[in-house]
Amino acid sequence: MPRITLPDGSSREIQTGATVADVADMIGPRLARSAIGGKIDGEVVDLGSPLTRDCQIKILTPSVDDADSLHLLRHSCAHIMAEAICSLFPETKLVYGPPVENGFYYDVDLDRPLTPEDFAAIEARMAEIIKADRPFVRYEMDRDEGMRKLQAEGNRYKIDNAERAEGKLSFYVTGERSDSAFEDLCRGPHVPSTGRIGAFKVMQVSGAYYRGDQKEKQLQRIYGTAWPTKKDLEAHLFRLEEARKRDHRVLGKQLGIFSIHEEIGPGLIHWHPRGGMIRHLVENFWKDEHLKRGYDIVFTPHIASERIYRRSGHLEKYGDMMYSPMDIDGLNYYLKPMNCPGHYMIYLSDIRSYRDLPIRMCELGTVYRYEPSGTLHGMLRVRGFTQDDAHTFCTPEQLGQELDMLLELMDLMMRTFGYQYKAYLATRPEKYLGTLQEWERATNELQMAMERRGLAFEVDEGGGVFYAPKIDIKLIDSMGREWQGPTIQVDLQAAKRFEITYVGADNAPHETIIIHRTVLGSMERFIGGLIEHYGGAFPMWLAPVQILLASVSEKSADYAREVLARLKAAGLRTRLDVSHEKIGPKKHAARQEKIPYILVVGEKEAAEGTVNVNDRSGKSLGNQAVDAFIAHCRKLVAERALEPGA
RNA sequence: GCCGACGUAGCUCAGUGGUAGAGCACAGCUUUCGUAAAGCUGGGGUCGUGGGUUCAAAUCCCACCGUCGGCUCCA
Numbered sequence: 001m002p003r004i005t006l007p008d009g010s011s012r013e014i015q016t017g018a019t020v021a022d023v024a025d026m027i028g029p030r031l032a033r034s035a036i037g038g039k040i041d042g043e044v045v046d047l048g049s050p051l052t053r054d055c056q057i058k059i060l061t062p063s064v065d066d067a068d069s070l071h072l073l074r075h076s077c078a079h080i081m082a083e084a085i086c087s088l089f090p091e092t093k094l095v096y097g098p099p100v101e102n103g104f105y106y107d108v109d110l111d112r113p114l115t116p117e118d119f120a121a122i123e124a125r126m127a128e129i130i131k132a133d134r135p136f137v138r139y140e141m142d143r144d145e146g147m148r149k150l151q152a153e154g155n156r157y158k159i160d161n162a163e164r165a166e167g168k169l170s171f172y173v174t175g176e177r178s179d180s181a182f183e184d185l186c187r188g189p190h191v192p193s194t195g196r197i198g199a200f201k202v203m204q205v206s207g208a209y210y211r212g213d214q215k216e217k218q219l220q221r222i223y224g225t226a227w228p229t230k231k232d233l234e235a236h237l238f239r240l241e242e243a244r245k246r247d248h249r250v251l252g253k254q255l256g257i258f259s260i261h262e263e264i265g266p267g268l269i270h271w272h273p274r275g276g277m278i279r280h281l282v283e284n285f286w287k288d289e290h291l292k293r294g295y296d297i298v299f300t301p302h303i304a305s306e307r308i309y310r311r312s313g314h315l316e317k318y319g320d321m322m323y324s325p326m327d328i329d330g331l332n333y334y335l336k337p338m339n340c341p342g343h344y345m346i347y348l349s350d351i352r353s354y355r356d357l358p359i360r361m362c363e364l365g366t367v368y369r370y371e372p373s374g375t376l377h378g379m380l381r382v383r384g385f386t387q388d389d390a391h392t393f394c395t396p397e398q399l400g401q402e403l404d405m406l407l408e409l410m411d412l413m414m415r416t417f418g419y420q421y422k423a424y425l426a427t428r429p430e431k432y433l434g435t436l437q438e439w440e441r442a443t444n445e446l447q448m449a450m451e452r453r454g455l456a457f458e459v460d461e462g463g464g465v466f467y468a469p470k471i472d473i474k475l476i477d478s479m480g481r482e483w484q485g486p487t488i489q490v491d492l493q494a495a496k497r498f499e500i501t502y503v504g505a506d507n508a509p510h511e512t513i514i515i516h517r518t519v520l521g522s523m524e525r526f527i528g529g530l531i532e533h534y535g536g537a538f539p540m541w542l543a544p545v546q547i548l549l550a551s552v553s554e555k556s557a558d559y560a561r562e563v564l565a566r567l568k569a570a571g572l573r574t575r576l577d578v579s580h581e582k583i584g585p586k587k588h589a590a591r592q593e594k595i596p597y598i599l600v601v602g603e604k605e606a607a608e609g610t611v612n613v614n615d616r617s618g619k620s621l622g623n624q625a626v627d628a629f630i631a632h633c634r635k636l637v638a639e640r641a642l643e644p645g646a
Numbered sequence: 647g648c649c650g651a652c653g654u655a656g657c658u659c660a661g662u663g664g665u666a667g668a669g670c671a672c673a674g675c676u677u678u679c680g681u682a683a684a685g686c687u688g689g690g691g692u693c694g695u696g697g698g699u700u701c702a703a704a705u706c707c708c709a710c711c712g713u714c715g716g717c718u719c720c721a
Contacts, residue, residue, distance in 0.1 A: 207649025
């Protein structure tokens with residue numbers, strides 16, 4: 001008799017052949033009613049699965065806090081959607097329908113394009129299937145028999161799936177097994193019956209290449225979402241709406257940060273005054289911190305002749321991403337796609353001694369790269385962008401301390417902007433240049449630097465670039481999303497290709513170590529990300545307008561002007577509103593613009609020499625003397641505090 | 647680049663073949679006002695661009711451009 005252990009640590013013996021459902025029943029009738037599956041030794045299984053050996057078991061019930069139960073629910077819902085689509089469009093060939101973050105999709109091969117207008121019919125059919133509450137019935141076949149069955153059905157995708165599967169093939173029928181019943185090759189598991197799907201919605205349809213291969217047929221991918229209850233579904237739709245409000249494209253327009261114009265071209269960013277101010281502040285901070293750490297600021301041209309890009313290998317490797325050349329005096333010139341060659345030329349313009357190293361060059365360098373039209377996305381994916389680029393040229397002995405400094409700089413940047421982050425060590429990919437020893441040495445240096453810092457990291461096996469292993473930092477924003485952040489690469493090829501050397505103490509040339517890194521990525525992507533991270537409510541030091549100064553009526557306008565002069569003299573970016581409006585609408589407008597502080601001045605304030613302070617959350621902070629408020633603001637700016645919050 | 651949807655006033659959007667609309671924003675006037683959108687009046691659009699169908703096109707068809715959601719790719 002198998003002995004089972006429950007999550008609370010208790011264990012008991014059960015009849016051989018008892019199922020997960022039987023266990024749920026033993027524990028209690030309420031659990032039995034709500035159970036949708038089980039987890040045996042970490043593997044999610046059907047409620048009807050027999051228990052044949054000693055095991056750890058957990059009964060799964062629908063819950064938004066349990067990823068396993070959500071997957072079970074969503075994967076089952078994908079089947080129901082597939083059945084609905086097949087019944088509406090019998091020529092549909094099913095491909096693959098997994099659960100994903102917040103929902104599921106099903107890829108189908110169907111020549112008639114599905115449109116959002118079809119969703120209502122699909123949802124209606126799904127609702128019928130759910131209402132019928134038909135059981136998901138699993139049956140298995142030997143490989144050969146199963147393959148013969150699939151061959152007879154002639155769906156090449158399912159044959160493909162089956163060929164990849166191990167062992168027996170399993171099928172799921174919804175309802176009684178018969179010629180007319182809906183069934184699908186599937187590994188499972190599923191909820192016990194269709195009626196167990198709480199709430200669902202068909203969300204969108206898009207194209208997706210079979211197996212992600214551009215040369216393969218493009219299928220239709222229909223996305224849906226499913227939740228334990230209607231309330232959960234509504235909460236999810238609400239969250240989507242909230243995320244939409246934080247979208248940097250929405251806020252970028254609303255707050256006057258940037259725009260993109262068809263007349264000028266897609267993927268090309270125009271920084272408006274507010275955006276320009278934010279960028280200016282970020283860049284100043286960036287430059288200050290680099291100068292403090294011994295960097296030299298350099299500038300390199302926006303175009304360069306083909307000679308450099310042949311030598312660098314860019315034309316060969318990145319030619320597809322570079323724009324067509326322009327002819328200047330019979331020689332082809334290209335818009336620069338990267339800053340590195342310019343920095344190498346600066347290094348090579350002189351003989352470098354080991355005494356000169358390390359040389360650290362940084363540049364906010366604008367580059368242009370061809371990105372396919374379908375991939376452009378606001379400020380986050382553009383065709384012209386400014387990288388915060390830097391190269392450190394050093395000796396092998398200096399590499400460790402340089403990496404230490406870079407990790408420290410990276411950490412400062414992330415903390416200042418309020419990001420949590422995760423580190424990854426990306427190791428040698430399949431296609432690589434250089435020797436194994438070089439790779440091992442460089443990878444070790446990166447790993448040791450993270451260990452010295454006590455920085456926890458995961459290894460991204462084979463995730464390095466062909467010329468370098470790297471440290472990748474993924475930053476986590478205020479909504480819990482991960483973004484590609486800083487990256488540090490120890491370049492193993494550039495020194496060879498460009499003959500970048502220094503003269504050692506032995507008076508002989510040695511290959512220079514080159515560290516290639518970025519701490520913000522690009523100004524466009526970084527600030528686009530910041531907009532979403534802060535939901536448009538920039539902290540005091542970054543807010544393009546820090547203070548709105550509003551008079552209660554014209555009677556207080558003169559006092560307001562007086563306060564304005566003092567705020568401006570203190571270097572605070574302040575806007576005055578002495579319009580003939582009531583204080584309510586003035587405050588409302590300032591909050592719409594997410595200005596950190598709103599100062600109300602009326603006759604009372606004028607009499608006592610104070611300002612009435614409100615933050616953008618709507619909270620009143622009472623009256624303060626003008627100097628005290630100025631001191632408070634200057635402190636926030638000097639500390640680059642993340643306050644006041646949204 | 648591929649699949650699908652969308653493109654109407656500065657913004658958000660309504661308008662399914664018959665003289666272009668609303669709210670917000672903007673301007674003027676009234677109100678001089680105490681903390682989450684005052685009232686009235688007014689200006690503003692060759693309905694993304696170009697073809698076509700029709701007596702008549704924002705509306706139907708075609709092409710192109712752009713945007714959005716995905717796929718692929720990426721700072």
